Amino acid sequence: MKGQEWYQTDEVAEAYDAKRFSNGGRLIDRTEKGAVLDALSPVEGRRILEIACGTGRFSVALAERGADVVGLDISGPMLRQGHDKAVSAGVRDDADFLRGDAGRLPFPDDHFDAVLAMRFFHLVDDPAGFLAEIERVSRHQVVFDTFDRPSLRTLYTWALPMGSRLYGRSEVRELLADADLDLAGVDHEFLFPYGFYRQIPARLADWTWTVDESLRGAPGVDRLATVSFWDCRVGD
Template structure:
């Protein structure tokens, strides 16, 4: 079993701040990029306390959620017990070569703001591609890696460093409450896209949703730049590799 995770110590803070109300612009766009989702089998990696997993299940998906934090998985399981949606939550490392309890192929794999928390991006994307059926969807949202934030709001990398300096860092912006506590891995946009492509996940659509007006009003300096990045990729693995029926997406020639 995985050891202690960074989010174990902030589980209460995190669950209280990110509730099941999924009307924030990044979540709305992420869920839209996964449609049609009813009846599909979906894996959420870095699922946390299950916020997006529950949103998907309420839309009719058959969902499995995986997270490294035992404290967050306990909260997700408690929510499932209180209001069952048929979600299975697993305490496991999404970057492991084999995730216990995860079998078969999925129509979609989703990661909501979790890729920067995962130290082994290569392993996580390899795993996502491995369990995704040919033609299936990988969708993720991240803090936009290309922009510097603003007064009181940390961007994707340290203010005294360069965009090109990849690595783990901890935010210092007074309004960046979560990232001051758990830190993040900064990676360039090309690192993300090229990692996807190495594992057969071809970028089909991306969006830069504007932050909510109340957020922007309090952080006007940061809101001048894109804050969020949401991406949808298609698994280009050969159908000869096998797979299940369901979600079909057009694959553009490149």
């Protein structure tokens, strides 16, 4: 998987949230959390696995709403951030953080009600294999996002520290079919890419988001959205 070494450093883990979710990045955080909670709700009492949980922002948000969450990541420093976040939020008993490889999940079949994988598929070398493994441990639902083409993200993805795999929508649908996952819903968001929003102040980002939403409402324009949120059901 791309970025394994990069995410292992204490410096990256400690600066991760501040770098991505301050200023205009706050809007990204709100939008992503909203998409996750809309897809997974109601979460109370559900057993949920978050793959590539990073600093635990989704795991903690789900635990705060009554879910029993396991956050799995390959980076020890990122997991420590998630653990500290859970302690601060008072949900340490409802959010466990484990170090592990998403390609070989240490859980039996059908172990979770739902599996979440955000900011993950753009890094994987074998999306079909990872999706099959994710489907294996879920008995009901799989939620994930992709960075998409064609989109403005194409203009700068080559400059990112570990690159970024971009997906066409037909490609994702083929992956879902191969993994025996049924598409329940999909939202296509952000004409302007994340990197742009992170560079501008929060108030300007909110105004830009209004323009973004308006443009995406025009016929055919949402095909240029940079991010898609996929909500899937495990087949019989």
